[in-house]
Amino acid sequence: MDEYRALIRNAFAIMIQSAATHSGLSVFADDQARLTDEMGATFTQAIRDGEARQWLRETGLCPVCGEEQACDMCEEMEEEGADQ
DSSP: OHHHHHHHHHHHHHHTSOGGGGGHHHHHHHHHHHHHHHHOHHHHHHHHHHHHHHHHHHHSOBTTTBTTOOSHHHHHHHHHHHHO
């Protein structure tokens, strides 16, 4: 589980950098496929969603939509923040 969390967070870091670093995503895709096979799709998606939310809290950048913060996850987090 920790290995998959680290993998997801590294991918988020790559995605917000320049286009030249996107070549690292092919390695990510291979590792993600392997870990998804080992852990199951439902579990890895839950981890990915949790890490995406944590990443947004820590960096202020959404790994889905970047600085726009207009995706479903951002809207859900905004609603959660308003409820607290």
